Amino acid sequence: MQEEIAQLAEEATQFIDKWAGNILFITAASLVAWLVWCVVYNRLYALTEKTKIRWDDLTLEALRTPITLLIWGWPGIISLGFLLEGYFNTKVDWLSTLKMILILGVCLWFMLRLVSNIEEYVIEQQKRDETTVQAISKIVRLFFTVIAAMTIMQSFGVSLSGLLTFSGVGGLIVGFAAKDLLSNFFGGMIVHLERPFKVGDWVRSPDRNIEGTVERIGWRMTIIRTFDKRPLYVPNSVFNNIVVENPSRMLNRRIYENVGIRYEDSQVLADIVSDIKEMLQNHDDIDTKQTLIVNFNAFGPSSLDMMVYTFTKTVNWIRYHEVKQDVLLQIMGIIEKHKASIAYPTQTIHMAPQHAGMEYSQSEDNSSSTSENKSEEQGQQ
Structure with a gap:
C-alpha cells in the first residue's frame, strides 16, 4: 500500500514538473498581453477624445471588456488542454470547439455592447424617435444572437437543415402552447x-x-x-x-363653454356676443385659423345661452388652462362692462292679483251667507 502511494506521489510530482512550467509561462504571457492592452487602450482613448467623431469612442468602449476576456480566456483554454492531455495522455479534440465558442462569444458580446452604446448615444442626441431607436436596436441584437446561436450549433455538429425542418413542426406546438x-x-x-x-x-x-x-x-x-x-x-x-x-399629438386644444346671461339683459346680448368674438380674434393665444364661434345659442330655463367655441395654439395641459382662465375672465369683464350679469338658476312665480281677489270675495260671500242661514235657523227654533 505504501509503495502504491509513493508511486502515485512520484507520478504527480513528475506531472507537475512537466506542465507547471508551461502553465506559468502562459499565465505570465497573458498578464503581459493584458498590460499591453491596457496601455494601448488608454492611448487610443486619449486619441479618440480629441476627435469630433463620436463613433470611434463608442467602438473603443465596446471593445474594452470583450478583448480582456479574450486575453485571459484563450490562454486559459490552452492551459486546460495541457492539463487534460498530460493527465489522460490523450489529445482533447473538443478544446478547439471551445476556442471557437469563445471567439464567437467575444464577437457577440462586442456587437451587443456596440449596439447598446449607439442606442444610448442616439437617444441622448434627441434627434430620432426614442421608440424607433429602441425597436431597431432590439431587432439588431436579436439578429446577431440568432446568427451566433446557429453558428455554435453547427460547430457541435447539429444539422441546420434538420433544425429548420423540426422548427416547422415544433413551431406549431410552441404556437399553441405559448x-x-x-x-x-x-x-x-x-x-x-x-x-x-x-x-x-x-x-x-x-x-x-x-x-x-x-x-x-x-x-x-x-x-x-x-x-x-x-x-x-x-x-x-x-x-x-x-x-x-x-x-x-393634438394640434390644438379646444375651449367649449356655454355662458348664460339674464333675460333682463337681452337688449345688450348682441353687443356682448360681438365684443367676445372680437376679443377672441385678437387674443394672442387663440388660433384664429381654426373654427371660432360665438353666438346666441338657446333660450335656457333661466338664461339666454351663448356658445363660445374656439381653439388654443398651445397643446400643453398647464398652459392651456392658463389661456382658458384668461379667456373666461375677459368674458366676465365684457358682460360686466355692458352692465349685465351672468345668470344662475332661478324661478319666478307670477300671480294675477284680480283673480286672487275675486276668489277671496266669493269665498267671503259664501261664508257670510252660510252664517246668515245658520242664524235664521236658530231664530226659528
Missing part, C-alpha cells in the same frame, strides 16, 4: 412599426381604464405611468383590440 406570449410579441411589433404612441406620450383608452404617460415599450408589455405615479403594465396584445387615444 399563443399569449406570441400574441404579445406580435402586438409589440405592431406598436413599433405603426407607432400609435412613443415613449413619453400621454395615452388613454376609452375602452379600458388606461391613462398615463408611456414609460417603456417592450416586446411583451408596455409600461404606462399613471398620473398618480403608479406603474401600469399592459400586455401588447391588448392594443390590437382597443381604441387608443394619443392627446400628445
Whole structure:
C-alpha cells in the first residue's frame, strides 16, 4: 500500500514538473498581453477624445471588456488542454470547439455592447424617435444572437437543415402552447412599426381604464405611468383590440363653454356676443385659423345661452388652462362692462292679483251667507 502511494506521489510530482512550467509561462504571457492592452487602450482613448467623431469612442468602449476576456480566456483554454492531455495522455479534440465558442462569444458580446452604446448615444442626441431607436436596436441584437446561436450549433455538429425542418413542426406546438406570449410579441411589433404612441406620450383608452404617460415599450408589455405615479403594465396584445387615444399629438386644444346671461339683459346680448368674438380674434393665444364661434345659442330655463367655441395654439395641459382662465375672465369683464350679469338658476312665480281677489270675495260671500242661514235657523227654533 505504501509503495502504491509513493508511486502515485512520484507520478504527480513528475506531472507537475512537466506542465507547471508551461502553465506559468502562459499565465505570465497573458498578464503581459493584458498590460499591453491596457496601455494601448488608454492611448487610443486619449486619441479618440480629441476627435469630433463620436463613433470611434463608442467602438473603443465596446471593445474594452470583450478583448480582456479574450486575453485571459484563450490562454486559459490552452492551459486546460495541457492539463487534460498530460493527465489522460490523450489529445482533447473538443478544446478547439471551445476556442471557437469563445471567439464567437467575444464577437457577440462586442456587437451587443456596440449596439447598446449607439442606442444610448442616439437617444441622448434627441434627434430620432426614442421608440424607433429602441425597436431597431432590439431587432439588431436579436439578429446577431440568432446568427451566433446557429453558428455554435453547427460547430457541435447539429444539422441546420434538420433544425429548420423540426422548427416547422415544433413551431406549431410552441404556437399553441405559448399563443399569449406570441400574441404579445406580435402586438409589440405592431406598436413599433405603426407607432400609435412613443415613449413619453400621454395615452388613454376609452375602452379600458388606461391613462398615463408611456414609460417603456417592450416586446411583451408596455409600461404606462399613471398620473398618480403608479406603474401600469399592459400586455401588447391588448392594443390590437382597443381604441387608443394619443392627446400628445393634438394640434390644438379646444375651449367649449356655454355662458348664460339674464333675460333682463337681452337688449345688450348682441353687443356682448360681438365684443367676445372680437376679443377672441385678437387674443394672442387663440388660433384664429381654426373654427371660432360665438353666438346666441338657446333660450335656457333661466338664461339666454351663448356658445363660445374656439381653439388654443398651445397643446400643453398647464398652459392651456392658463389661456382658458384668461379667456373666461375677459368674458366676465365684457358682460360686466355692458352692465349685465351672468345668470344662475332661478324661478319666478307670477300671480294675477284680480283673480286672487275675486276668489277671496266669493269665498267671503259664501261664508257670510252660510252664517246668515245658520242664524235664521236658530231664530226659528
